[in-house]
Amino acid sequence: MAAATASRSGLRSALPLLAPAYLWLTVAIFLPLSAMVFFSFMTELPLSGKPWTFTLGNYAAFFSQSLYLTLLLASLRLGLEVTLWCIVIGYPAAYVLAKVLKGRSREAIFLLVILPFWSNGLVRIFSWAMVLREGGILDTALNAVLPFKINIDLMYSYPAVIIGLVHSYVPYMVLTCYLTLQAIDDSLIEAGRSLGASRLQVLKRVIIPLSMPGLVAGAALIFVPVVGSFMEPRILGGRTGTFYGTVIEDQFVAVFNWPLGAALSFILLAVVLVILAAASPVLKREA
Amino acid sequence: MAGVQVSNVSRSFGAHKALDDVSIDFADGGFYALLGPSGSGKTTLLRQIAGFDFPDSGRIAIGGESVERVPVEKRRIGMVFQNYALFPNMSVADNVAFGLSVRGEAKAVIAAEVQGALDLVQLGKLGGRRPHQLSGGQRQRVALARAIVTKPRVLLLDEPLGALDKALRVDMQIELKRIQREIGITTIFVTHDQEEALTMSDRIGILRDGRLVQEGPPEEIYDRPKSEFAATFLGDANIFRGDATGSGILLADGTAIAAGAGATLAAGAKASCAVRPERIRIATDAGVSNATDTNVLKGQVSKRIFAGNNSTYFVDRAGQTLKVIVQNTGIERLSEGQDVVLRWSPESTVLIAAS
Numbered sequence: 001m002a003a004a005t006a007s008r009s010g011l012r013s014a015l016p017l018l019a020p021a022y023l024w025l026t027v028a029i030f031l032p033l034s035a036m037v038f039f040s041f042m043t044e045l046p047l048s049g050k051p052w053t054f055t056l057g058n059y060a061a062f063f064s065q066s067l068y069l070t071l072l073l074a075s076l077r078l079g080l081e082v083t084l085w086c087i088v089i090g091y092p093a094a095y096v097l098a099k100v101l102k103g104r105s106r107e108a109i110f111l112l113v114i115l116p117f118w119s120n121g122l123v124r125i126f127s128w129a130m131v132l133r134e135g136g137i138l139d140t141a142l143n144a145v146l147p148f149k150i151n152i153d154l155m156y157s158y159p160a161v162i163i164g165l166v167h168s169y170v171p172y173m174v175l176t177c178y179l180t181l182q183a184i185d186d187s188l189i190e191a192g193r194s195l196g197a198s199r200l201q202v203l204k205r206v207i208i209p210l211s212m213p214g215l216v217a218g219a220a221l222i223f224v225p226v227v228g229s230f231m232e233p234r235i236l237g238g239r240t241g242t243f244y245g246t247v248i249e250d251q252f253v254a255v256f257n258w259p260l261g262a263a264l265s266f267i268l269l270a271v272v273l274v275i276l277a278a279a280s281p282v283l284k285r286e287a
Numbered sequence: 288m289a290g291v292q293v294s295n296v297s298r299s300f301g302a303h304k305a306l307d308d309v310s311i312d313f314a315d316g317g318f319y320a321l322l323g324p325s326g327s328g329k330t331t332l333l334r335q336i337a338g339f340d341f342p343d344s345g346r347i348a349i350g351g352e353s354v355e356r357v358p359v360e361k362r363r364i365g366m367v368f369q370n371y372a373l374f375p376n377m378s379v380a381d382n383v384a385f386g387l388s389v390r391g392e393a394k395a396v397i398a399a400e401v402q403g404a405l406d407l408v409q410l411g412k413l414g415g416r417r418p419h420q421l422s423g424g425q426r427q428r429v430a431l432a433r434a435i436v437t438k439p440r441v442l443l444l445d446e447p448l449g450a451l452d453k454a455l456r457v458d459m460q461i462e463l464k465r466i467q468r469e470i471g472i473t474t475i476f477v478t479h480d481q482e483e484a485l486t487m488s489d490r491i492g493i494l495r496d497g498r499l500v501q502e503g504p505p506e507e508i509y510d511r512p513k514s515e516f517a518a519t520f521l522g523d524a525n526i527f528r529g530d531a532t533g534s535g536i537l538l539a540d541g542t543a544i545a546a547g548a549g550a551t552l553a554a555g556a557k558a559s560c561a562v563r564p565e566r567i568r569i570a571t572d573a574g575v576s577n578a579t580d581t582n583v584l585k586g587q588v589s590k591r592i593f594a595g596n597n598s599t600y601f602v603d604r605a606g607q608t609l610k611v612i613v614q615n616t617g618i619e620r621l622s623e624g625q626d627v628v629l630r631w632s633p634e635s636t637v638l639i640a641a642s
Contacts, residue, residue: 210375
């Protein structure tokens with residue numbers, strides 16, 4: 001009873017601290033999102049002045065045309081692949097940052113990891129275009145080094161999209177994994193080895209399980225936006241870069257079919273939530 | 288089971304000599320304490336024996352086999368860490384099973400061995416718990432069970448009782464000693480707590496600035512310290528400094544102190560005498576005289592600390608404060624400011640060459 005009273009008065013005193021954040025979230029996210037839910041059930045955008053009615057047609061469109069499902073699956077695959085590459089590249093880097101480097105050299109390498117955050121996303125993607133195209137930096141450099149002539153033209157291809165997305169999102173994986181890895185006491189690693197475990201066994205049985213929360217958080221932070229991504233696929237993928245996210249973008253900026261775009265967005269949101277919900281018990285047990 | 292021989296081991300970190308030509312023979316089945324202040328190199332030495340770090344020079348042998356370049360996981364040692372280092376993602380039983388499981392033992396064998404080890408540390412029923420659900424003393428026992436279940440050749444303990452409160456620490460000292468006797472494993476124990484070292488170990492090695500100052504059974508080090516540092520680090524000691532007279536010293540004010548223990552030194556050399564506070568008898572006057580107590584000094588009580596079963600007197604004489612501990616067997620007590628006579632025998636006095 002006393003505890004309940006205390007927590008209630010605690011909540012009351014915490015209210016002024018919570019209010020700004022929740023007020024902001026309500027205004028900035030909840031209201032526009034509600035408007036989008038509303039749009040997704042309309043036949044026409046009301047802003048155009050045309051008459052409109054409520055309909056389920058925008059959602060039905062997803063199921064009536066196999067193209068949308070195909071693109072959604074392609075986007076999910078893209079999300080999965082980018083997430084895996086981010087783990088493959090980001091986890092070892094996070095491990096070295098957390099457990100091997102100390103002091104100044106750690107700060108310097110850390111800076112390199114977060115540097116991309118400080119540059120404009122569009123500039124980053126276009127700079128990749130400079131690198132990947134035929135006669136670009138990668139092509140020229142490789143031909144300068146190699147004795148035989150090769151043609152590197154990754155521009156407007158699936159690998160280019162992967163490269164651009166992994167570059168954009170790998171810092172999230174490094175940061176989340178770094179935080180959990182750093183919290184693992186070195187003596188746990190030493191204890192494992194003193195019990196006869198090889199470095200690989202210690203990694204598998206102690207370090208990876210203990211850093212699982214960071215891996216999961218990083219994967220969620222990467223997978224969700226990548227599935228809906230449109231900028232990297234559009235610029236680096238060209239004709240091959242048609243994904244679920246680019247189709248949604250088209251509805252908003254090219255076709256001006258906001259209701260369909262909104263409906264497709266909410267289908268994506270639902271699918272992503274279902275995937276995260278299905279994965280969470282497995283991931284929780286692992287962690 | 289095996290003994291450990293450390294021969295001429297040196298290890299530097301940059302310009303800092305953490306270990307400087309240390310040699311110790313750890314007998315098979317013995318309980319050995321490495322004692323020293325922080326920074327003395329005791330933990331560095333333990334880490335060389337464990338294999339977490341390799342010596343710059345020298346040899347380390349476990350059971351006669353050279354291991355100084357063998358990595359820790361191949362040395363078959365058991366280690367208990369200061370913070371216990373239990374795996375938080377595993378149950379108590381899985382923690383204990385870890386060493387057997389990485390070795391690829393059969394499940395049934397592991398289960399039986401784990402239960403046996405947990406029973407040995409009296410935690411047989413807590414196998415299903417997680418480390419965070421245990422008290423400090425229980426975690427300590429789990430760490431011990433985990434270290435010994437693999438039947439290591441040597442058990443290494445890095446200040447294992449440091450994080451426990453006093454009462455629990457005494458319990459664990461007894462418990463640890465019991466388990467060590469029961470399985471007869473060579474045990475090397477790092478501590479900065481001199482009492483712990485005295486009560487638990489068969490032999491003690493005192494380290495200072497990376498060097499082995501003295502090693503031997505606790506009684507020998509306590510009764511025959513070879514340096515002022517050993518005398519004052521292991522127990523309390525009153526130190527007198529003066530010029531050697533053969534088997535004693537002459538203080539600056541002309542007082543002679545006779546020593547019956549320790550070295551005999553050439554007359555004229557700088558030397559000191561160490562006397563344990565409990566070996567000195569204190570009285571108000573010429574009082575009860577004892578023929579063997581030929582060392583006599585006059586002084587004045589400057590402070591008395593009453594500690595129940597004993598009292599500590601601080602006695603000022605000739606610019607030096609001496610410490611005397613008296614068992615409170617009667618009710619007579621000396622008060623501060625009182626003139627007193629101190630007496631002790633030459634046998635209680637250790638002559639130490641100046642270093």
